[in-house]
Amino acid sequence: MAQNQSDLYLGLDLSTQQLKYTVINHDHDIIAEAAVHFDRDLPEFHTTNGAIAEGDVVTSPTLMWVKAIDILLERLSKNTDIKIENIKGISGAGQQHGSVYWNKEGLETLASLDVSRTLEDQLQGAFSVKQSPIWQDASTTSQCRSLENLVGGPQGLADLTGSKGYERFTGNQIAKLYEQNPSAYDATARISLVSSFIASVLLGQLAPVDVADGSGMNMMDIHTHKWIPSILEHCGGKDLQKKLESEPVEGGTNLGAINSYFVTRYGFSSECTIAPFTGDNPATLVSMNLEQGDCVVSLGTSDTMLMYLPEANPTTESHLMSHPTNPEAYMGMLCYKNGSLTREKIRDEYAEGDWTTFNNLLHQAPPGLSNGCNRRGYYYYMQEIIPFAKGFHRFENDIAVDEFTGTKEEVASYNVRAIVESQFLSMKVRTSRMLDTHGKSSDASHLKRILATGGAASNPNLLQVLSNVFNIPVYKKQGMNSASLGGALLAKFAVRRLHGYSGTFEQMMEDEQRDKVAHQLVAEPQAEYTEVYNDLVEGFVRLEQVVIANTQ
Numbered sequence: 002m003a004q005n006q007s008d009l010y011l012g013l014d015l016s017t018q019q020l021k022y023t024v025i026n027h028d029h030d031i032i033a034e035a036a037v038h039f040d041r042d043l044p045e046f047h048t049t050n051g052a053i054a055e056g057d058v059v060t061s062p063t064l065m066w067v068k069a070i071d072i073l074l075e076r077l078s079k080n081t082d083i084k085i086e087n088i089k090g091i092s093g094a095g096q097q098h099g100s101v102y103w104n105k106e107g108l109e110t111l112a113s114l115d116v117s118r119t120l121e122d123q124l125q126g127a128f129s130v131k132q133s134p135i136w137q138d139a140s141t142t143s144q145c146r147s148l149e150n151l152v153g154g155p156q157g158l159a160d161l162t163g164s165k166g167y168e169r170f171t172g173n174q175i176a177k178l179y180e181q182n183p184s185a186y187d188a189t190a191r192i193s194l195v196s197s198f199i200a201s202v203l204l205g206q207l208a209p210v211d212v213a214d215g216s217g218m219n220m221m222d223i224h225t226h227k228w229i230p231s232i233l234e235h236c237g238g239k240d241l242q243k244k245l246e247s248e249p250v251e252g253g254t255n256l257g258a259i260n261s262y263f264v265t266r267y268g269f270s271s272e273c274t275i276a277p278f279t280g281d282n283p284a285t286l287v288s289m290n291l292e293q294g295d296c297v298v299s300l301g302t303s304d305t306m307l308m309y310l311p312e313a314n315p316t317t318e319s320h321l322m323s324h325p326t327n328p329e330a331y332m333g334m335l336c337y338k339n340g341s342l343t344r345e346k347i348r349d350e351y352a353e354g355d356w357t358t359f360n361n362l363l364h365q366a367p368p369g370l371s372n373g374c375n376r377r378g379y380y381y382y383m384q385e386i387i388p389f390a391k392g393f394h395r396f397e398n399d400i401a402v403d404e405f406t407g408t409k410e411e412v413a414s415y416n417v418r419a420i421v422e423s424q425f426l427s428m429k430v431r432t433s434r435m436l437d438t439h440g441k442s443s444d445a446s447h448l449k450r451i452l453a454t455g456g457a458a459s460n461p462n463l464l465q466v467l468s469n470v471f472n473i474p475v476y477k478k479q480g481m482n483s484a485s486l487g488g489a490l491l492a493k494f495a496v497r498r499l500h501g502y503s504g505t506f507e508q509m510m511e512d513e514q515r516d517k518v519a520h521q522l523v524a525e526p527q528a529e530y531t532e533v534y535n536d537l538v539e540g541f542v543r544l545e546q547v548v549i550a551n552t553q
């Protein structure tokens with residue numbers, strides 16, 4: 002099958018609040034984008050922002066994701082801009098760390114789908130655990146400590162797997178199930194990540210975990226990309242190796258052709274290739290076409306900072322993940338649970354639930370929030386990952402206060418500015434610590450640009466503060482959904498390799514991307530404010546220690 006100008010590639014992204022698709026052509030132009038929004042389009046599953054939270058236990062109904070696939074593919078097949086039979090490959094991404102538990106019957110059904118019925122109808126009984134634990138879960142602290150103890154402490158686990166023990170990481174979620182619900186664990190034939198779950202559905206059989214998403218499990222050797230047998234046994238007994246079925250695979254691998262169900266029901270070509278699905282953050286990284294000195298800030302449901310790293314220097318404060326397309330390289334990551342949803346809380350409380358009002362209030366408060374009184378705010382509506390803290394904490398002249406003092410409008414503007422500044426200051430402080438660790442081996446110590454993405458990157462006011470806090474310009478790329486775009490590019494890479502291409506992913510991007518000026522400047526540092534933020538760092542770190550001590 003030769004390459005053809007009419008060839009298309011499909012990327013999917015099953016993130017926290019939506020399932021999205023992006024279709025690209027041979028030149029990487031975006032032909033179509035759409036999404037199924039879980040709360041709005043599937044209210045019968047009763048999620049809030051795509052999840053169901055019961056204290057620290059946070060899950061999503063697995064069947065909701067199945068139904069979202071039905072709806073998204075139905076919409077895709079009706080999109081007249083796309084000839085579905087021209088889609089040569091599919092890949093994509095999932096919110097990281099979340100897990101899906103298949104029972105034996107479920108896998109059998111998957112292998113023999115009836116084309117006259119929906120996936121939802123057929124896969125209702127397919128899962129031994131009906132609520133999938135997701136990345137917002139914070140209920141596995143004891144499993145994290147136990148796993149760290151097994152390998153000599155947090156740094157020991159980070160040295161082996163790229164990260165210390167984190168509550169949301171899949172190995173700790175599996176260990177909790179193994180300990181607390183042995184009957185459900187025993188009824189589990191196979192375990193998927195959210196990413197490999199979608200690939201499995203499209204293949205009609207279990208798909209392997211990809212190495213980049215596999216490094217968000219606390220169970221994979223970050224250097225060899227293989228499962229660590231002693232950790233598997235600790236988390237899930239002797240059976241876990243079997244439940245994962247195979248070792249993780251590198252991005253760009255051909256997993257096989259799409260299941261005939263999708264050929265007959267939606268008109269896909271029977272030659273359409275399925276490539277490994279990765280995590281939404283690694284997929285975002287590959288969509289961004291990074292140059293030296295670039296980092297990515299994704300303001301989605303979570304806020305993340307992503308960076309290409311040529312060498313492994315694991316720390317206990319950041320994540321080191323395998324690179325999605327370069328087996329020799331790594332992705333450094335910071336992840337904040339209190340991203341968009343916590344900004345929404347402040348918007349709803351102080352800005353009438355409206356982003357324009359939020360932006361006006363942001364401009365009313367002085368940058369740095371001083372103006373005769375030093376104000377600081379730390380906002381962790383959910384149990385934060387870095388730092389491990391919870392609750393809303395405000396300070397005036399270093400003294401803890403329940404609320405800022407001032408008129409109603411001043412108080413509103415202080416809270417709006419305080420949340421935005423404190424979120425970006427935390428990122429700046431931890432980015433420079435990460436760079437200090439990697440500085441010897443990487444050019445990343447000289448960050449030159451931030452490439453911004455995610456739903457909140459549509460707000461230029463936030464990006465201006467980001468630029469001022471980091472003192473570097475902020476750029477954006479075409480398209481709404483960087484993770485599904487990354488998925489479409491990974492699909493193309495896999496198809497090109499299947500047909501003999503021997504170059505790297507980066508070479509493919511260099512040679513075949515038509516629009517070379519893909520990043521647009523959206524904010525430049527304003528000299529009068531950048532100094533303010535430099536001066537704030539010391540006080541920010543000091544008061545953050547008080548917050549951490551108060552929430553232990």
Ligand SMILES: Nc1ncnc2c1ncn2[C@@H]1O[C@H](COP(=O)(O)OP(=O)(O)O)[C@@H](O)[C@H]1O
Nearest residue numbers: 016017018019301302341345356455456457460
């Ligand atoms: N104008 C805006 N200003 C700030 N945040 C926004 C704006 N528009 C959307 N968002 C945020 O974007 C978030 C969704 O981002 P998105 O990347 O689509 O999420 P995910 O991929 O995690 O499902 C919403 O929760 C919302 O708070």
Ligand SMILES: O=C(CO)[C@@H](O)[C@H](O)COP(=O)(O)O
Nearest residue numbers: 016017096097136301302303
């Ligand atoms: O936990 C992490 C990364 O470690 C999150 O970033 C999830 O991957 C969810 O992503 P979004 O839905 O916010 O894009």
